[in-house]
Amino acid sequence: MQLKGAEIIVECLLEQGVDTVFGYPGGAILNVYDALYKYSDRLHHVLTSHEQGASHAADGYARATGKVGVCLATSGPGATNLVTGIATAMMDSVPMVAITCNVGLPLLGKDSFQEVDIAGIVMPITKHSFIVKDVTMLADTLRKAFYIAKSGRPGPVLIDVTKDVTDKKCDYMQCRPATITRQTETIRKEDIDKAVEMIAQAKKPFIFVGGGSVISGASAEIKELAERIDAPVCDSLMGKGAFPGEDSRYTGMLGMHGTKASNFGVTQSDLLIVLGARFSDRVTGNAKTFARKAQILQIDIDAAEINKNVIVDASIIGDVKEALKRLLSVVEKQEHPDWMQMIQDLKEKHPLRYDKNILTGPYVIEKLYELTKGEAIICTDVGQHQMWAAQYYKYKEPRTFLSSGGLGTMGYGLGAAIGAKMGCPEKTVVNIAGDGCFRMNMNEIATAVRCGKPLIQIVLNNHVLGMVRQWQTLFYGQRYSHTVLDDKVDFVKLAEAMGAKAIRVSTKEEVEPALIEALHTDGPIVLDCQLDRDLCVFPMVPAGANIDDAFDAEDMKHKKDKQKAFLS
Numbered sequence: 005m006q007l008k009g010a011e012i013i014v015e016c017l018l019e020q021g022v023d024t025v026f027g028y029p030g031g032a033i034l035n036v037y038d039a040l041y042k043y044s045d046r047l048h049h050v051l052t053s054h055e056q057g058a059s060h061a062a063d064g065y066a067r068a069t070g071k072v073g074v075c076l077a078t079s080g081p082g083a084t085n086l087v088t089g090i091a092t093a094m095m096d097s098v099p100m101v102a103i104t105c106n107v108g109l110p111l112l113g114k115d116s117f118q119e120v121d122i123a124g125i126v127m128p129i130t131k132h133s134f135i136v137k138d139v140t141m142l143a144d145t146l147r148k149a150f151y152i153a154k155s156g157r158p159g160p161v162l163i164d165v166t167k168d169v170t171d172k173k174c175d176y177m178q179c180r181p182a183t184i185t186r187q188t189e190t191i192r193k194e195d196i197d198k199a200v201e202m203i204a205q206a207k208k209p210f211i212f213v214g215g216g217s218v219i220s221g222a223s224a225e226i227k228e229l230a231e232r233i234d235a236p237v238c239d240s241l242m243g244k245g246a247f248p249g250e251d252s253r254y255t256g257m258l259g260m261h262g263t264k265a266s267n268f269g270v271t272q273s274d275l276l277i278v279l280g281a282r283f284s285d286r287v288t289g290n291a292k293t294f295a296r297k298a299q300i301l302q303i304d305i306d307a308a309e310i311n312k313n314v315i316v317d318a319s320i321i322g323d324v325k326e327a328l329k330r331l332l333s334v335v336e337k338q339e340h341p342d343w344m345q346m347i348q349d350l351k352e353k354h355p356l357r358y359d360k361n362i363l364t365g366p367y368v369i370e371k372l373y374e375l376t377k378g379e380a381i382i383c384t385d386v387g388q389h390q391m392w393a394a395q396y397y398k399y400k401e402p403r404t405f406l407s408s409g410g411l412g413t414m415g416y417g418l419g420a421a422i423g424a425k426m427g428c429p430e431k432t433v434v435n436i437a438g439d440g441c442f443r444m445n446m447n448e449i450a451t452a453v454r455c456g457k458p459l460i461q462i463v464l465n466n467h468v469l470g471m472v473r474q475w476q477t478l479f480y481g482q483r484y485s486h487t488v489l490d491d492k493v494d495f496v497k498l499a500e501a502m503g504a505k506a507i508r509v510s511t512k513e514e515v516e517p518a519l520i521e522a523l524h525t526d527g528p529i530v531l532d533c534q535l536d537r538d539l540c541v542f543p544m545v546p547a548g549a550n551i552d553d554a555f556d557a558e559d560m561k562h563k564k565d566k567q568k569a570f571l572s
Contacts, residue, residue, distance in 0.1 A: 005177075009139045010170040010361040011036035013103065014043045015249040016146040020181050022074055024048045025067060026058040030078025032118065033105035035170035050455060053447040057419040059089020060445070062209050063098050064420025067406045068381055069427040070221075070374050072099045072153050080118030083164070084125065088413060090160045091129040096242060097219060099158035101124075103147050109137050109170040123164045129161040140171040143179070151182045157306045158219060166483035184544055185508045186220075189331060191322035198318045200300050206275035207297075209235040211454040212258060215409065216280020216304060216324050218402040220349025221245065225328035226279060226334045229330050233338040238266035241394055247336025247478050249398030250378065253344075255351060259287035262547045264354035264554050267545070270295050271552040275299045278302040280324045283313035284410070290549040303327045321345055356395055357556065359540070365392040365464045368533055370436065371515050372462070373397045375523060380432040381406065381424045382424075385417040385441030391541040392434045400422050415444025418461060422448060425457050432460070432523065439465040439489060446498065452528040453503035459528045461504075461525060466535040474540045488537075499530035506530040 005014065006290045013036055017025065027049060029037040034510030040049050052058040055077045073093075077083050083104040093100045107116045115346070123133040132152050134145050142165065149161040203209060211230055217223070220368050223246050232255050233410060237247045238258040247254060256263030270276060276298045281287070288294040300316040303324055309480060310319045326421050358366040369392050372380070378398050383406040384390040390407055399405050408416040421435035442463045445535075452459045469487040476484050500504035506519045509531055522529045542556035 027076030032079035055085035060419025060425035064423030068424035214281025245399035
């Protein structure tokens, strides 16, 4: 049948199983929005308040559901407003297809109104970018984009379509989506055999779980491996939920704001098994001394990650779930009672601690965990609140912690929460933000209200840029250069002005009633929690230091000489 290019775009989205898209209209993409009007009974469109919000919503939808997230924007500034969200998705391996429309083909390259080479701009931050100038190439390009976004190590793909292509007609024939198979051809028997040998020789094995474990759906295999080889498990920020946070083998996050049990334990281990993690600098600290007593076995789908940041002793390249299945078919049962007791002693000696006498971020998050029984989807922005959410909420399942890990995007969380809620409407969805982050994209509260679904926005409001201030306190002689947000902004009034319910929480005693009310509110609600500006996230490892140099508030009180050495 003959269809216009705009209709082909929508038909291809339906073909790929897309049910929800996020976007913002404009002149160059008008034909697509006209088609969306005709298909409104089959494809739901969420109008965000800003294109960046649309990209983060598509990202959150993808992370929460495992499906490809889709966002739309018009040419010029509409397209460039997607860039931060696309880069966020690229850094965290999130499958996303961004569709933009450009000026007509005769106007390309002439600095026409709202013309920009968006395909060129995003080339370094996408798996692939396309520009479609011929309507007969449109359907196949869309299909390729979805395949690229989903296959191998997932990531974002951008398709830019000239406006005349969206108006021209050509033959369209529906096509079944290409089958995505797990990457197994690179999993070699000799690599499995080497891994089995290393595990058999290890006396102190430790498993480190990253975001690739979530993407591959390897939770069951990871749990079986940990039990089979009798090993403790830690995770990265992106790996949250791949191994249950309530399990006795779990030691917490690893790295700059990881637990001492994880940091000290990994440093003492003799075998570190790394599952779908890329050795971020926030994890390793000083890469030269990271896990210095251990042999390192890395399993990752991306060969480019092997020996990139940390030199490893052995590797298996391929899908984590499939690699673990093969490993589990041959690895024998191990027992390491002395090692597991040492880890348990570390956990008991170095628990996460905070002041229980005042209103703090950790208290709010622990109370949220208690009331939701660990069954909510938690989104965050970036900063102190993000680390507290990683430390104090116990994630039982994958795809329940959504956060910008690699790019560290302030303003990410609220859009992502909207996307997660649209993808998982039956789930409780909570975004946790600092006041600095909330300011970035708080206009998306209006989007949440338009969507008409329950959504909880918690603002841990300390009236400063908390994490930056913490660094200024510790490393910059308390010179608080432009990190204080003392002004008259009232988040409660702002939320109410956008149609949401809002509660200000000023004392510890007000936390539980406010959370209970939020959990029973049939619509968006904002909790503005007033915190002290000098609260810090601990433990902490100074940038570039060894991960076993982790210190906390107690160390700063009782080991001042040592801290001076750390902070110098």
